[in-house]
Amino acid sequence: MILEVRAVAPFYKNGFVVGCERTREAVLIDPGDEVDELLGAVRDLDVDVQAVLLTHAHIDHITGVAAAKDAFDVPVYLHRDDLFLYEMAVQQGAMFGFKVRQPPPVDEFYGAEPFAFGDYAARAYHTPGHCPGGVCLAIGKTGQPGSGIGDRGSGSHLFVGDTLFAGSIGRTDLPGGDYNVLLRSITEVLFPLGDASIVHPGHGPDTTIGRERTTNPFVLEYLRSG
Numbered sequence: 001m002i003l004e005v006r007a008v009a010p011f012y013k014n015g016f017v018v019g020c021e022r023t024r025e026a027v028l029i030d031p032g033d034e035v036d037e038l039l040g041a042v043r044d045l046d047v048d049v050q051a052v053l054l055t056h057a058h059i060d061h062i063t064g065v066a067a068a069k070d071a072f073d074v075p076v077y078l079h080r081d082d083l084f085l086y087e088m089a090v091q092q093g094a095m096f097g098f099k100v101r102q103p104p105p106v107d108e109f110y111g112a113e114p115f116a117f118g119d120y121a122a123r124a125y126h127t128p129g130h131c132p133g134g135v136c137l138a139i140g141k142t143g144q145p146g147s148g149i150g151d152r153g154s155g156s157h158l159f160v161g162d163t164l165f166a167g168s169i170g171r172t173d174l175p176g177g178d179y180n181v182l183l184r185s186i187t188e189v190l191f192p193l194g195d196a197s198i199v200h201p202g203h204g205p206d207t208t209i210g211r212e213r214t215t216n217p218f219v220l221e222y223l224r225s226g
């Protein structure tokens with residue numbers, strides 16, 4: 001799997017290029033302020049971008065969608081429950097004191113069918129709590145026994161947005177956030193995807209489901225009190 005990550009000030013939000021090493025087909029995940037770096041990576045890797053996949057619609061994760069749409073003219077995917085945030089992009093920017101270009105319309109809402117690119121596919125798991133329409137994008141190789149996306153123990157790559165971080169969890173004080181819903185998403189949706197799954201959070205370093213399940217203090221506290 002081809003995987004490149006970029007992040008820039010002020011949010012240091014991770015944007016990703018994920019591609020198939022055989023066909024060079026790829027997707028962009030959460031293009032934000034680092035979109036120029038992502039476009040550069042796409043050029044250097046010589047991959048063919050097929051879609052923009054969004055984990056959620058907070059402003060730091062969508063400021064680069066317009067530039068990505070200009071560059072590739074591919075469909076933009078979002079969970080339906082975050083459409084209200086997406087449509088408030090300009091107001092969200094103003095809250096942080098930024099002028100933001102209204103992103104292009106969402107083309108597709110995530111459904112049950114995974115999005116295929118080359119030998120890989122991305123499946124969206126609904127993980128509300130940080131915001132209503134947060135998803136985990138599980139990406140893995142298709143057509144190999146035991147490597148199916150989201151199969152238990154398959155070691156998929158999970159792009160979790162701001163739901164789960166290395167040693168931390170997403171904030172729940174923004175509109176539509178809910179602490180108990182978030183912890184349920186983490187423990188009941190993400191954890192069953194398997195300890196070996198590699199977690200790529202929206203901010204900060206990678207981790208694994210196994211590491212967070214056994215050491216994340218917020219998770220341990222929730223499981224103790226639950």
Ligand SMILES: [Zn+2]
Pocket residue numbers: 056058130162
């Ligand atoms: Zn967020």
Ligand SMILES: [Zn+2]
Pocket residue numbers: 013058060061162202203
């Ligand atoms: Zn974020």
